[in-house]
Amino acid sequence: MIKIFWVRLLAVLLGIGLFTNISFGQCNAIGSTPWNIAGTWNSCGGTFPTAANQVVITGFTVTLPSSQAAGNLAGSGTISSVGSNILSIGSALANTTFSGIIQNGAGITGITKVGSNTQTFSGANTYTGVTTINAGVVSVGTINNGGVAGNLGQAGVAATNLVLGGGTLQYTGGSASTDRAFALTTGTTSSINITTAGTTLTMSGASGNGTNGALTKLGSGTLLLSGANTYTGLTTISAGTIKVGSNTALGTNAAGTSVSVGAALDLNGVNYSTTEALTLNGTGTGATTGALLNSNATAATFAGTVALGSSSTINTTNQITLSGVVSGANT
Numbered sequence: 266m267i268k269i270f271w272v273r274l275l276a277v278l279l280g281i282g283l284f285t286n287i288s289f290g291q292c293n294a295i296g297s298t299p300w301n302i303a304g305t306w307n308s309c310g311g312t313f314p315t316a317a318n319q320v321v322i323t324g325f326t327v328t329l330p331s332s333q334a335a336g337n338l339a340g341s342g343t344i345s346s347v348g349s350n351i352l353s354i355g356s357a358l359a360n361t362t363f364s365g366i367i368q369n370g371a372g373i374t375g376i377t378k379v380g381s382n383t384q385t386f387s388g389a390n391t392y393t394g395v396t397t398i399n400a401g402v403v404s405v406g407t408i409n410n411g412g413v414a415g416n417l418g419q420a421g422v423a424a425t426n427l428v429l430g431g432g433t434l435q436y437t438g439g440s441a442s443t444d445r446a447f448a449l450t451t452g453t454t455s456s457i458n459i460t461t462a463g464t465t466l467t468m469s470g471a472s473g474n475g476t477n478g479a480l481t482k483l484g485s486g487t488l489l490l491s492g493a494n495t496y497t498g499l500t501t502i503s504a505g506t507i508k509v510g511s512n513t514a515l516g517t518n519a520a521g522t523s524v525s526v527g528a529a530l531d532l533n534g535v536n537y538s539t540t541e542a543l544t545l546n547g548t549g550t551g552a553t554t555g556a557l558l559n560s561n562a563t564a565a566t567f568a569g570t571v572a573l574g575s576s577s578t579i580n581t582t583n584q585i586t587l588s589g590v591v592s593g594a595n596t
Contacts, residue, residue: 319358328370337361337382345370351394355380355401367392367418376418378403378432392418395425398432398455406438408466411445424448424474429455433483436466442489446470449478449496459486459505462552467491473516480516482507482528485550489533490514502528506550508560512537518569524556526575532585534561540589541569545577555580 320327320335322342329346336356342365344352349372360383367374367390375394378384383402391414396403409415411422420426422444427434430450435458445468449455455478459466464486473496481501482488491510497519500507507522508531509515515522518541524530526547545556558580559565566586573593579585 319361322363322365329374336380337384338363341365341388343368344374346372346374348372349375349394351375351377353377353379354384355382358382361385362387364388366390369393376403383435386416388416389414390416390418393420393426394418395420395428397428397430398434399430399450399453400432402433402435402458404435404437406436408436408438408441408443408445408468410443411470417445420445422446422470424470424472429453429457429478429480431455433458435460435484436464436486437461438464438466440465442467442469444469446472446492448472448474449476449480449498451476451478454479454481454498456481456483457488458483459488460484461486462505462550465489465508467510469510472496477519479520485552487531499523501525502530504528504550506531506553508533509535509537511535512539515539515541518542521569523574527551529553529555530557532557532559532561532565532567534559534563534565534583537565537567537569539568541567542572543567543569544572544574545579546573546575548576548578549580553580554578557585559583559585 319337322340326343329350332351334353336358338354339361344367347370355378362385364387366388369392373394374392377397379400381401385404405416407415408417424446425448427447429447431453433456437460462485467489469491471492473494475495477497479498481503483504485505487506487508489508489510493513494516496516499520500515500522502524506529518539521542523544529549547556549555555578564584568588570589571591
């Protein structure tokens with residue numbers, strides 16, 4: 266194993282105006298051994314660790330000299346960038362949590378998640394670059410409004426600042442709302458996981474960015490979509506509930522929406538005039554009765570066709586008007 270040690274002098278020495286402040290650090294430059302930083306750093310032997318390395322930053326600042334890759338990220342330090350650089354995180358290494366701060370430096374910092382592992386961010390990150398989730402899971406407890414620091418950074422509301430490219434955005438916090446939107450990469454299926462039953466995450470931004478990317482809802486919580494969403498791929502509710510807040514919440518009507526056994530679509534008092542093809546399976550979630558329901562006292566309508574893929578329940582405690590054809594072997 267190659268180990269590179271350094272000492273950095275930054276403060277007053279002997280009271281005569283010279284600077285000394287001693288910080289020690291260590292780089293493990295081979296294999297997947299954690300690559301540890303415990304001091305202010307611009308370059309470790311001229312290189313950043315490879316994508317096979319775990320990076321552990323403890324209490325200090327790492328400045329990216331260029332776009333870099335790491336297997337995963339742990340610790341509580343600070344990451345910034347000397348230019349407009351991207352830190353690519355992810356491999357088959359262990360799931361890790363980074364509780365420090367990712368921020369812009371002289372340029373804008375962005376984050377790209379690749380690989381199958383789960384990367385958790387728990388700090389009040391202020392970076393304003395793009396967050397891209399191409400594989401694995403990015404897990405956060407906060408998704409604030411655009412321009413507000415949080416686990417997903419401080420980027421603006423534009424869908425192009427949060428790109429789902431085949432990975433999963435996992436939300437573990439309490440009920441909250443955000444005006445941030447997301448884009449779906451063409452030809453991919455991405456997921457949003459609301460982990461906790463009884464929790465509702467409201468996303469009001471205009472999402473999808475007009476691509477044919479598909480969206481899958483995971484987790485036992487509720488995802489409320491209320492933006493003018495433009496994605497054209499399939500919406501699948503695999504677990505929990507999607508609640509609509511507009512008649513374009515499920516994207517365009519090009520591919521339709523499918524509700525799996527144990528999941529539900531909540532029309533939420535909306536006049537859903539988009540002719541979305543809907544496939545229902547099962548009787549709803551543990552918290553609700555009905556694979557299709559209206560939790561709002563205001564009457565709801567649904568203009569699309571409804572296919573019963575298996576024995577299914579539609580909850581009519583609050584009024585639902587179906588104006589499309591209802592079909593399937595279980596009608």
